[in-house]
Amino acid sequence: MASPQRAAIPRAVGVDFGTTNTVVAIADSSGAVTPVRFSHADLALEIFRSALCYEDIPAAPRRIDISAGPWAIEQFLATPHEHRFIQSFKSFAASPLFTSTQIFGKRFSYEDILSGFLTLLRRHAGDALQDMATLPVIAGRPVEFVGAAPDPALAIQRMDASYARAGFPAIRYAYEPVGAAFFFARRLRQDATILVADFGGGTSDFSLMRFRRTAQGVSAEPLGHSGVGVAGDAFDFRIIDNVVAPRLGKGGSYRAGAKLLPIPGHQYGQFAQWHQLAMLKSPKVLADLRKLAKDAEDPEAIEDFITVIEMDLGFGLYRAVSEAKTALSSAEAAELTFDMEGVTIRETIRRADFARWIAPELAQIAAALDRVFAVSGLAPTAVDQVFMTGGSSFVPALRALFESRFGADRLATGDQLQSIASGLALIGLEADPAQWLVA
Numbered sequence: 001m002a003s004p005q006r007a008a009i010p011r012a013v014g015v016d017f018g019t020t021n022t023v024v025a026i027a028d029s030s031g032a033v034t035p036v037r038f039s040h041a042d043l044a045l046e047i048f049r050s051a052l053c054y055e056d057i058p059a060a061p062r063r064i065d066i067s068a069g070p071w072a073i074e075q076f077l078a079t080p081h082e083h084r085f086i087q088s089f090k091s092f093a094a095s096p097l098f099t100s101t102q103i104f105g106k107r108f109s110y111e112d113i114l115s116g117f118l119t120l121l122r123r124h125a126g127d128a129l130q131d132m133a134t135l136p137v138i139a140g141r142p143v144e145f146v147g148a149a150p151d152p153a154l155a156i157q158r159m160d161a162s163y164a165r166a167g168f169p170a171i172r173y174a175y176e177p178v179g180a181a182f183f184f185a186r187r188l189r190q191d192a193t194i195l196v197a198d199f200g201g202g203t204s205d206f207s208l209m210r211f212r213r214t215a216q217g218v219s220a221e222p223l224g225h226s227g228v229g230v231a232g233d234a235f236d237f238r239i240i241d242n243v244v245a246p247r248l249g250k251g252g253s254y255r256a257g258a259k260l261l262p263i264p265g266h267q268y269g270q271f272a273q274w275h276q277l278a279m280l281k282s283p284k285v286l287a288d289l290r291k292l293a294k295d296a297e298d299p300e301a302i303e304d305f306i307t308v309i310e311m312d313l314g315f316g317l318y319r320a321v322s323e324a325k326t327a328l329s330s331a332e333a334a335e336l337t338f339d340m341e342g343v344t345i346r347e348t349i350r351r352a353d354f355a356r357w358i359a360p361e362l363a364q365i366a367a368a369l370d371r372v373f374a375v376s377g378l379a380p381t382a383v384d385q386v387f388m389t390g391g392s393s394f395v396p397a398l399r400a401l402f403e404s405r406f407g408a409d410r411l412a413t414g415d416q417l418q419s420i421a422s423g424l425a426l427i428g429l430e431a432d433p434a435q436w437l438v439a
Contacts, residue, residue: 012136012428013129014179015168016421017159019090019146019201019233020391022048022069022121023418026128027425031186035418036128038121040070047417048124049073050090050201051315052117056082056104064104068120076315085312088233088275089113091202093158094150101279111161118166132169136428139163140176140420141438142203143227144368150229173438174427175225176200176420177207177389182436183423184387184412185211185218192384193223195372197402198420199392201232201274204365206372208383220435224375228368230361232392233274238357239321240272243336243347248308249301254292263292263302271305277314286310304343316340328354329394355397362401369405386411389419 016023023046024036035046053072055065058081067075076085084103092098092110100109108116122129145155156173163171174182177196184196191212198205205227212219241250250268253260267285270276286306293302308317320338327334328351338345373380386406392398393413402411427436 010135012138012425013132014421014424014426014428015137015139015171016176016179016424017090017118017139018050019088019203019231020050021201021417022050023421024048024121024125024129025418025421025425027422027429029429031426031429033183033422033425035421036125038069038124039126040124041074045070048121049087050117051085051087052089052113053079054084054086054103055079064106066116066120068117069124071120071124073315076312083312084278084281085315086113086278087315087318088201088273089117091146091233091273091275094145094152094155095147096149096151096154110158111165114158114162115165118162118168122166122168132167135169136433137163137168137171138179138424138428138433138437139171139173140179140424141173142200142229143175143177143205143207143225144203144229146202146229172433174424174433174436175205175207175438176203177205177225178209178222178436179420179423179427180387180389181207181209181211181220181423182218182427183419185220186426188213188218193378193382195383195386195406197369197386197388197393199231199388199390199395199398201391203227203229204231204368204392206369208372208376208378222435223378224372226368226371226375228364230364231390234361235325235354235358235392235395236274236318236321237272238361239325239336239349239354240317241268242353242357243349244317244321244338244345245272247301247345247347248305249296249298252301253297254295255297256295260297263296271309274314274318277309278312280309281312307341307343311341313340313343320345324349325354326394329396351396358395358397362397365398366401380405383410388413391417 010029012027014025025033027033037044038048048069051072053067053075057063057065100107145152177198180198181196193210196207207225208223210221245268252263289306293299296302324334324336333350336347427433
């Protein structure tokens, strides 16, 4: 499918709403792409954290204040009031099991959460996203959504409604790795078969495409797409499950009469998933844990677990886990350090152990990669270059998987956090972008 000459479209917007971060880019008719910047604390940020903080203001009348991105983090760290911090909420998009959650007595649907986030993102973007009524807006979506039985039609329905409520014009969607592929294709000086591997917070997605240089620009033939709902958050899960949760009582015992029983693990399973962490802060969960602490062999560990939940220490924990994971990309060992509200955790993590813990996720990623070639009928040797994008692309065990399949000389990286949004915006400039879009 050949890409026609670019129409006289003055600007187009690309939105990469991610599990961890959200990036917005604007392309103009010359093909130049500019990231939308957010002014916060005298900084011009190009990355908007996918996070929300709800604050219960005990005024008359009572109200709930909501902040997003870096303002959510700031509010979470500074507020003296009751608050609830939510991150990784993209992971709920395709879940029919998630209909709503209650925050300070008010029920919020998924559309309430996402539209609130997008509305605040637009507000903090200033003039950049105010005049969009006539502009093409291309939003990214994963090839496969997160969840045991994700419903992609439900996810798109929720996203459509949320974008509309936030004041965006009609949205069209492209697979996230296709956006990165379009951006990457601008570097090509000759025809090439390219595999784009996008590793985000929630999903790992792959697009195999054949690019050809023409007088009109770049033409593309999609050869296959695949994905799996595991990525950076799943790697974090393994660190929490193996390092943090045991320090907070997982694997311990409690007394029930004359019996010594293992501490139930279901709440630790929720605790180790960023999008589930905020849901633990309920009167029933906290009451169950307090009862468990009274009978536990190590009650202090359970009390620390309660403190982490009750005091909303999830973001601080997330930061500690993320810093340790990042350090393991360049060192054979890293120390996970967490010290908040009297809960102290200091544990050394070896890269070899981390690689062993994430082996099940790497196997799922490898299987998704195999599906791309099964669909296309090509062999990995037919790929001229592999473009790896997304924050998790730096994980050594993941890179080793790709080096073993393709060789280090065929791997390329760059613009890990901005390539998708930039490519989506460039797709919006095409006179007929249908070949790049998800029908």
